[in-house]
Amino acid sequence: PYCHPVCANRFPTSTMLLKVRRRTKKKQPEQLDAEKQIQQEVKFEMEVLGTVTTVYKFQGMSDFQYLAMHSGPDGKQTSMYDKVLMLKPEKEEFFNRELPLYIPPPIFSRLDTPVDYFYRPDIQHRDGYNNPQVSGENLIGLSRARRPHNAIFVNFDDEEIPAKPLDAAVQTWKKVCTNPVDKKVEEELRKLFEVRPIWSRNAVKANISVHPDKLKLLLPYLAYYMLTGPWRSLWVRFGYDPRKHPEAKIYQVLDFRIRCGMKYGYAPNDMPVKAKRSTYNYSLPITVKKPVSHTVSIHDLKQGLGTSGASTSKKPASSRYKLKESIYIFREGALPPYRQMFYQLCDLNVESLQKIIRRNDGAESECTERDGWCLPKTSDDLRDTMSLMIKQIIRSTRPG
Numbered sequence: 001p002y003c004h005p006v007c008a009n010r011f012p013t014s015t016m017l018l019k020v021r022r023r024t025k026k027k028q029p030e031q032l033d034a035e036k037q038i039q040q041e042v043k044f045e046m047e048v049l050g051t052v053t054t055v056y057k058f059q060g061m062s063d064f065q066y067l068a069m070h071s072g073p074d075g076k077q078t079s080m081y082d083k084v085l086m087l088k089p090e091k092e093e094f095f096n097r098e099l100p101l102y103i104p105p106p107i108f109s110r111l112d113t114p115v116d117y118f119y120r121p122d123i124q125h126r127d128g129y130n131n132p133q134v135s136g137e138n139l140i141g142l143s144r145a146r147r148p149h150n151a152i153f154v155n156f157d158d159e160e161i162p163a164k165p166l167d168a169a170v171q172t173w174k175k176v177c178t179n180p181v182d183k184k185v186e187e188e189l190r191k192l193f194e195v196r197p198i199w200s201r202n203a204v205k206a207n208i209s210v211h212p213d214k215l216k217l218l219l220p221y222l223a224y225y226m227l228t229g230p231w232r233s234l235w236v237r238f239g240y241d242p243r244k245h246p247e248a249k250i251y252q253v254l255d256f257r258i259r260c261g262m263k264y265g266y267a268p269n270d271m272p273v274k275a276k277r278s279t280y281n282y283s284l285p286i287t288v289k290k291p292v293s294h295t296v297s298i299h300d301l302k303q304g305l306g307t308s309g310a311s312t313s314k315k316p317a318s319s320r321y322k323l324k325e326s327i328y329i330f331r332e333g334a335l336p337p338y339r340q341m342f343y344q345l346c347d348l349n350v351e352s353l354q355k356i357i358r359r360n361d362g363a364e365s366e367c368t369e370r371d372g373w374c375l376p377k378t379s380d381d382l383r384d385t386m387s388l389m390i391k392q393i394i395r396s397t398r399p400g
Contacts, residue, residue: 002067003065008059009059012054014053017048019046019047020045024041068085070100080102084099149169149217150168154224157228161224165220196251198234198235198242199234203327206324206327206328210321212321219235223235223238224236230367231252232253234344246367249345250346252374253344254348258273259387275339334393348382352385356381360373360374
């Protein structure tokens with residue numbers, strides 16, 4: 001009952017189902033000499049029953065079985081199957097019994113297919129080569145340090161902020177920027193950073209039509225990325241330090257999540273905004289039919305837009321990759337597109353929310369990692385107000 005299933009994958013085939021019958025006929029003893037053993041006459045009969053169009057192949061290995069056992073004080077193992085498995089309708093006493101805690105794992109081993117591990121000698125590098133700096137996130141599971149697209153990452157407690165991009169970021173963008181469309185996109189993004197020194201990736205996508213793979217190379221060319229603090233996950237123009245400018249308060253990020261529960265007016269299944277992912281959609285690692293992502297090459301990028309959907313899309317090139325404004329702007333009377341949203345404070349287009357943000361305008365004393373230039377608990381007040389607005393929207397749209 002607590003055994004990981006062996007999974008099969010479905011494949012098309014064109015084969016025949018053959019029925020083979022083996023008939024054995026024994027000879028009578030009187031027909032043979034006494035010295036000889038009894039001989040058998042074997043005859044095969046074959047018949048085609050039909051064609052087979054689908055076959056299921058069990059290519060994965062059998063996984064572990066989890067035993068429901070309890071170890072007593074004397075070290076003796078006792079089975080708990082008769083106590084935890086409900087094999088027939090039971091009365092209330094069955095559920096109120098005192099039992100040792102037993103929780104089977106939700107998932108067994110991560111991989112079901114055999115993997116060949118080839119032991120290789122250490123790579124011999126040239127003289128002067130230095131290994132990449134290893135951080136805590138590289139210690140487990142990764143064979144090399146993370147190589148972003150030459151972006152510069154800054155923590156809130158770092159003393160200095162970068163004034164220019166890395167040379168590799170400049171060279172990579174110059175290599176890719178080969179047509180007028182790319183130069184136009186670069187100029188548009190420069191103007192955006194002149195008007196507003198801090199942008200989220202989604203806000204950029206809503207203002208500029210640019211291929212996502214090109215945006216990965218263009219942003220590190222014009223801005224650095226904040227990892228922690230009130231401007232985390234945002235791109236900041238080179239040379240601009242929001243920790244030294246109180247006016248950067250309006251660009252801080254707010255992590256807002258739609259609250260779920262009956263006291264907010266709806267049950268989880270009645271949520272007006274559906275979840276991006278569900279635990280029910282979990283696919284095993286051995287699943288063959290996985291969506292294949294289109295690999296974009298440098299050649300594709302040099303041609304302007306990627307090949308995926310470029311020819312079939314009906315949208316004009318000027319707005320093909322543009323996102324809707326709702327992806328980064330919060331307006332009164334409209335639901336967010338996702339259950340979790342990252343808004344910049346200046347993109348909360350509601351007067352009551354802006355009043356909460358401006359409570360200490362001109363009196364900002366210090367910039368903290370949790371609240372930035374805002375008063376303490378400003379984020380909590382904003383979330384409460386936004387949740388109340390969303391609750392009213394849901395109640396007004398629900399049929400009587």
